[in-house]
Amino acid sequence: xxxxxxDAPERNTARSEVSRWERDGGPEASTSGSSTLQIRSRAGSTxxxxxxxxxxxxxxxxxxxxxxxxxxxxxxxLRQFARNVVWWTExxxxxxxxxxxxxxxxxxxxxxxxxxxxxPRPMHKAALLAFFIFCWLLTFSLVLHHSASAGNIKGYGxxxxxxxxxxxxxxxNKCGLNGNRCRPFDNANLAFRCPANCKAxxxxxxxxxxxxxxxxxxxxxxxxxxxxxxxxxxxxxYRADSFVCQAAIHAGVVSNQKGGCGVVKLxxxxxxxxxxxxNGIESIAFDTFFPKxxxxxxxxxxxxxxDLRWPLLAVTxxxxxxxxxxxxxxxxxxxxxxxxxxxxxxxxxxxxxxDSDYASRSSLIIGRFLPAAFVAAVFYRYTVxxxxxxxxxxxxxxxxxxxxxxxxxxxxxxxxxxxxxxxxPSDLAAQPGARLALVIVVVxxxxxxxxxxxxxxxxxxxxxxxxxxAIFITFLIACxxxxxxxxxxxxxxxxxxxxxxxxxxxxPSLLYQGILVGxxxxxxxxxxxxxxxQTTAALRGDGQLHSLLPNVTAxxxxxxxxxxxxxxxxxxKGFDGISVLVNDVERHRWYQGEGVPQHTFYRTDHEKExxxxxxxxxxxxxxxxxxxxxxxxxQWRKMEKGPSR
Numbered sequence: 113x114x115x116x117x118x119d120a121p122e123r124n125t126a127r128s129e130v131s132r133w134e135r136d137g138g139p140e141a142s143t144s145g146s147s148t149l150q151i152r153s154r155a156g157s158t159x160x161x162x163x164x165x166x167x168x169x170x171x172x173x174x175x176x177x178x179x180x181x182x183x184x185x186x187x188x189x190l191r192q193f194a195r196n197v198v199w200w201t202e203x204x205x206x207x208x209x210x211x212x213x214x215x216x217x218x219x220x221x222x223x224x225x226x227x228x229x230x231x232p233r234p235m236h237k238a239a240l241l242a243f244f245i246f247c248w249l250l251t252f253s254l255v256l257h258h259s260a261s262a263g264n265i266k267g268y269g270x271x272x273x274x275x276x277x278x279x280x281x282x283x284x285n286k287c288g289l290n291g292n293r294c295r296p297f298d299n300a301n302l303a304f305r306c307p308a309n310c311k312a313x314x315x316x317x318x319x320x321x322x323x324x325x326x327x328x329x330x331x332x333x334x335x336x337x338x339x340x341x342x343x344x345x346x347x348x349x350y351r352a353d354s355f356v357c358q359a360a361i362h363a364g365v366v367s368n369q370k371g372g373c374g375v376v377k378l379x380x381x382x383x384x385x386x387x388x389x390x391n392g393i394e395s396i397a398f399d400t401f402f403p404k405x406x407x408x409x410x411x412x413x414x415x416x417x418x419d420l421r422w423p424l425l426a427v428t429x430x431x432x433x434x435x436x437x438x439x440x441x442x443x444x445x446x447x448x449x450x451x452x453x454x455x456x457x458x459x460x461x462x463x464x465x466x467d468s469d470y471a472s473r474s475s476l477i478i479g480r481f482l483p484a485a486f487v488a489a490v491f492y493r494y495t496v497x498x499x500x501x502x503x504x505x506x507x508x509x510x511x512x513x514x515x516x517x518x519x520x521x522x523x524x525x526x527x528x529x530x531x532x533x534x535x536x537p538s539d540l541a542a543q544p545g546a547r548l549a550l551v552i553v554v555v556x557x558x559x560x561x562x563x564x565x566x567x568x569x570x571x572x573x574x575x576x577x578x579x580x581x582a583i584f585i586t587f588l589i590a591c592x593x594x595x596x597x598x599x600x601x602x603x604x605x606x607x608x609x610x611x612x613x614x615x616x617x618x619x620p621s622l623l624y625q626g627i628l629v630g631x632x633x634x635x636x637x638x639x640x641x642x643x644x645x646q647t648t649a650a651l652r653g654d655g656q657l658h659s660l661l662p663n664v665t666a667x668x669x670x671x672x673x674x675x676x677x678x679x680x681x682x683x684x685k686g687f688d689g690i691s692v693l694v695n696d697v698e699r700h701r702w703y704q705g706e707g708v709p710q711h712t713f714y715r716t717d718h719e720k721e722x723x724x725x726x727x728x729x730x731x732x733x734x735x736x737x738x739x740x741x742x743x744x745x746x747q748w749r750k751m752e753k754g755p756s757r
Contacts, residue, residue, distance in 0.1 A: 198575075200569070201569065201574045201575050201578065202572060202574070202575060203569040203570055203571065203572045203573075203574060204570065204572075205572075207570065207571050207572035207573075208570040208571065209571055210567055210570065210571060210616050210617050210618050211502070211617055212503060212505050212508065212617055212618065212619060212622075213505075214504055214505035214506075214507075214508065215505070215508070217504060217505075219507070220504065220505055220506050220507045220508070221504055221506065223437045223438040223506065224437075224438060224439070224440045224504075224506060226438075227240070227438050227439075241444060241448070244431070244434075244435065245448065247431075248427070248428070248431040248452065251427050252424060252427060252428065252455075252456075255420055255423060255424050255427065256420075256424065256459065256460070256470065257470075258417065258420070259417055259419065259420040259424075260273075260469070260470045263305065263373060263414070263415060263416040263417045264414060264415055264416075265303045265373060265375060265412055265413075265414040265416065266412070266413040266414060267413075268301065268303035268375050268409075268412075269303055270303070271303040271304050271305040271373040271374075271414075271416060272302065272303060272304055272305065273304075273305050273307075273469070274304050274305070274306065274356060274357065275307070275357075275465045276306065276307065276309075276310035276312075276313040276355065276357045276358065276465070277313050277331075277355050277357075277465060278355065278356050278357065279331075279352065279353050279354060279355050279356060280294060280352040280353070280356070280378070280404060280406060281294050281351075281352040281353035281404060282294065282353070283319060283353065283654065283757060284693075284698075284726075284733055284736070284757060285691050285693065285698040285726075285731075285733050287697070287698070288698065289698050289699070289700075289701060290403075290697065290698070290699065291403055291404065291697050291698070294352070294404065296378060297352075297378060297380050297381070297403055297404040298378045298379055298380030298404075299378065299380075300377075300378045301375055301376065301377050301378070301409070302375065302376050303373065303374075303375050304356065304357075304360075304373065304374060304375070304376060305371065305372070305373045305416065306356075306357035306360060306361075306366050306371045306372060306373075306374075306419075307357075307371045307419050307421075307463075308367075308368065308369055308370055308371040308418075308419035308421055308422075309368060309369075309524065309525070310355070310357040310358055310361060310368060310371070311330060311358065311361055311368040311392055311393060312524065312528055313330065313355065313358065314328050314329055314330060314331075314533070315327060315328070315329065315331050316328065316533050316534070316539075316653070316655075317652070317653055317654055317655030317656070317757065318542075318655065318656060318756065318757060319331065319757060320696065320724065320736070320738070320739060320756040320757060321333060321396055321398055321696065322398055322399070322400070322695075322696070322722045322739055323722065323738070323739045323741065324396065325756065326396060327542055327543075328531075328533065328542070328543045328544075329394075330355065330358045330393050330394075331353070331354060331355050331358065331396075332350060332354045332355060332358045332359050332362050332393055332395040332396065333350060333351035333353065333354045333385050333395060333396045333397075333398050334348070334349050334350035334351050334354060334359070334382075334385035334386060334395055334396075334398070334405070335348055335349075335350070335362065335363075335385070335386045335387065335388040335390070335395045336348055336349075336386055336388060337349050337386070346377075346407055346408060346409065346410045347407070348362070348363040348407055348408065349379060349382050349385065349405050349406075349407050350362075350363075350385070350395075350405060350406055350407070351382075351385050351398060351402050351404075351405055352378075352402065352403075352404035352405055352406060353696075354395075354406075356376055356406070357371075358393055359395075359406075359408075360372075360374050360376075360408060361391050361392070361393055362388075362390050362391055362393045362395055363390070363408055364390070364391060365408045366418075367418070368391070368392065369422075370418040370419050370422070371418050371419030372416060372418050372419075373414055373416030373418075374408050374409070374412070375408065375409040375412060376406050376407075376408055376409075377406060377407055377408065377409050378404065378405070378406050379405045379406055379407050380403070380404065380405065381401055381402070381403050381404070381405070382401065382402060382405035383400060383401035383402075383719065384398075384399055384400070384401075385397060385398040385399075385402070385405075399720060400695055400719050400720045400721060400722070401695060401719055402695060402696070402697070403697060421460045421461055424456065424460045425456070425460070425461065428452055428453070428456045429518065431452065432449050432452055432453070432514060432518075433510055433514065435448055435449065436449070436506065436509055436510040436513075436514045437506050437507065437510055438506075439506075440504075440506075442496065442497055442500040442501070442503075443497075445500075446488075446492050446496050446497075446500075447485075447488075447492075449514065449517065450485070450488050450629070450633065451481075451485075453517060453518070453521050453630070453633050454477075454481055454484065454485075454633050454636075454637050455477060455481070455637075456521070457521050457522075457633055457634050457637040457638065458473075458476075458477035458480065458481075458637035458638070459473060459474065459477060461521070461522055461524070461525075462522070462524045462634060462637070462638045463638075464476060464477075464638060464639075477637060480636055480637060480640050480641075481637075483636075483641060484604075484632075484633075484636040484637070484641075487608070487632075487636075488629075488632070491608065491611050491612075494612065494615070495611045495612060495614055495615050495625065496625065496629075498615050498617075499614065499615055499616065499617050499621060499622070499625060500513075500617070501617070503617060508619065508622065509622060512619060512622035512623040512626060513622045513623070513625060513626035514626060515623075515626065516622070516623045516624070516625070516626025516627040516629075516630060517626040517627070517629050517630040517633070518626075518630060519626070519627055519630060520607075520626065520627040520628065520629065520630020520631040520632075520633070520634060521630040521631075521633050521634050522630075522634075523603070523630070523631060523634050524634070524638075530549050530553070531543055531544065531545040531546050531549050532546050532549050532550060532553070533546075534600075535550075535600075535601060538655075560620075560624065561613070563620060564613045564614070564616070564620075564621070564624075567616045567618055567621070568613070568616065571616065573615075577612065577613065580612055581612075581613075584609055591644065591645055594645060596647065596648075597645040597646065597647060598645070598646055598647070598648060598651050599644060599645060600642075600643075600644055600645075600646050600651060601644065602635050602639065602642055602644060603631045603632065603634055603635025603638075603639075604631070604632045604635035604636045604641065605635075605644050606628075606631065607628040607629065607631040607632035607635070608632065610624075610628055611625065611628050611629070611632075614628065654757065655757065656735050656755045656756070656757050657734055657735050657755070658735065658755065659727070659734035659735045659755070660682060660685065660687070660727060660734065661725075661726075661727075661734075661735060661736075661737050661755060662678045662679065662681075662690060662725045662726065662727055662737065663678060663679045664676055664677070664678045664725045664737065664740075664751075665677050665678070666740070666748040666750070667710065669742065669746055669747070669748040670746045671718055671744070671745060671746035672714060672715060672716070672718075672746075673712055673713065673714045673715070674712070674713050674742050674746075674748060675710060675711070675712040675713075676692075676710060676711055676712075676713075676723070676725075677708075677709060677710035678690055678709050678710070678725065679709070680704070680709055681704065681727050681728075682727075683704065686729050687727040687728065687729055687734070688703055688704050688728065688729065688730070689701060689702055689703040689704065689727070689728035689729075689730075690702045690703075690709070690725060690726070690727065690728060691725070691726045691727075691728050691733045691736075692711065692723065692724070692725055693722075693723070693724040693725075693726075693736060694713065694721055694722070694723055695721055695722050696722070696724075699713070700713075701728070703728075713742075718744045718745075719744060720741060720742065720743055720744050721741075721742045722739040722740070722741055722742075723739060723740045723741075723742060723751075724736040724737050724738070724739050724740075724751070724756060725737050735755035735756065735757065736755065736756045736757065737751045737754075737755070737756065738751045738752045738753070738754055738755070738756050739751055739756070
């Protein structure tokens with residue numbers, strides 16, 4: 113035995129003792145097997161004061177007793193706790209690098225070995241990849257073109273594509289006085305085609321329908337004609353501001369799963385819209401008249417092609433699965449999968465909400481793809497590539513990473529059950545179940561974070577990643593305190609925040625990283641790089657402004673006429689007029705200088721009417737009051753407190 117081998121046990125013993133010595137802040141009794149005390153610092157130590165001595169690092173207790181030590185004002189127990197925390201975050205020595213050992217490695221590596229055997233040269237592999245992508249592009253394009261161009265309804269021609277939230281009427285006074293901007297009211301038809309999954313579209317801010325306030329649900333007003341036997345879809349009558357595609361699903365004209373075609377027919381004034389639940393949609397009742405309504409033409413003969421997103425999904429899933437199983441190179445796997453998923457989401461599974469044709473939509477998606485690809489190249493370099501380096505578990509990568517990427521990309525289906533639309537206090541308070549869902553999501557994310565922290569510590573990376581996320585948190589806090597702007601966490605931004613923590617090569621990290629990449633793809637393809645700092649107006653959309661409301665009084669009320677008076681608008685705040693909605697249609701405007709601030713409304717049919725009032729700036733309105741009710745008997749039921757839109 114050599115001298116160095118003889119001294120090795122003593123050095124290891126001394127190292128162990130000194131590590132405990134430094135953590136505890138003082139010396140331990142000398143070991144009986146060592147004549148001298150050899151002090152060695154732990155590799156990578158980051159003590160508060162790393163003063164060195166010619167013969168080795170000075171022990172903690174000795175450094176802290178010197179006059180040059182600047183942390184004496186910190187209580188000793190707190191200093192000791194800080195040292196223990198720092199020591200713990202550094203992890204074991206040596207680090208325990210995580211690496212996936214494949215289940216049944218011979219089986220998982222078989223496709224890659226076959227490719228290497230029959231296509232041994234890089235040029236052969238490149239040609240095979242080009243042919244593979246060409247086959248996907250050809251198949252995808254042919255099916256997409258067939259879906260976009262085919263279809264004809266006999267007597268009505270080629271149906272026009274419309275998006276799920278299309279309607280014939282705008283809210284508030286956007287249709288103008290007496291609805292003149294939304295004419296014609298009847299004697300018009302439209303052949304239309306709806307995409308799939310329109311039932312998932314909800315109104316995301318309160319919409320007034322008479323005295324009701326509709327939010328976070330489909331927007332369909334009406335159904336089968338009241339007190340009349342229903343003989344077909346032509347007997348279903350809907351108010352003009354209903355979403356046409358959702359009304360078509362409710363009436364059974366199209367399918368939510370596959371979309372479909374139909375012909376909508378404007379039906380003019382209709383009274384008493386009924387509420388029924390059909391085909392998964394519960395419609396809204398409205399118990400008086402509205403000047404514009406529509407129904408659907410029955411007995412059509414058409415060769416309409418329904419939404420082919422499910423066949424296209426099968427095509428892209430098959431191609432990405434084959435690529436994942438047969439590709440060893442991450443530099444080939446990731447960019448190809450990212451590109452295929454991006455265009456599939458943007459053109460098929462969750463396209464932007466527009467009525468444009470596929471050429472315009474393709475132009476929009478290509479414009480969003482270029483910046484998204486640049487960002488993807490960055491997180492590929494720092495998260496995806498390190499995670500999948502020397503990874504030979506190709507079946508597990510396909511199931512966990514690629515499967516997770518599909519789950520994230522299709523989050524309009526996979527996460528649609530979570531009752532959270534926007535992370536704002538008003539939305540969380542208004543949507544049933546949102547707060548509980550948020551608590552569950554936060555707890556789940558914390559449990560995932562704890563697991564990732566554990567593995568980061570084992571690899572000795574935890575201090576570095578704590579620093580990275582400290583920078584992220586500081587940035588978010590800075591965004592929160594920016595005046596006049598609000599922080600909004602979008603899909604893509606959430607993915608970018610969490611992706612660095614998935615660098616590890618563990619099975620959970622494969623799944624988490626795939627889901628986050630999918631969320632990034634869905635967010636950027638569907639919405640683009642929307643700003644994370646938004647003004648209150650942009651965040652509110654068409655929601656309530658929380659503005660001043662008019663003070664209105666019913667001066668006189670009979671069964672045939674009613675007179676209202678109101679206080680003058682606050683001109684100092686920019687208001688110069690009053691808008692009056694009757695049954696959600698603007699029927700009167702009054703401006704400063706037009707005489708006495710009052711107006712009389714007349715009727716002959718003695719039907720119930722709903723009145724709402726709002727201040728105006730020019731032709732734009734502030735919030736309306738809630739609806740007051742002029743009953744058929746002439747009784748006036750004043751409006752409740754609060755705004756409406």
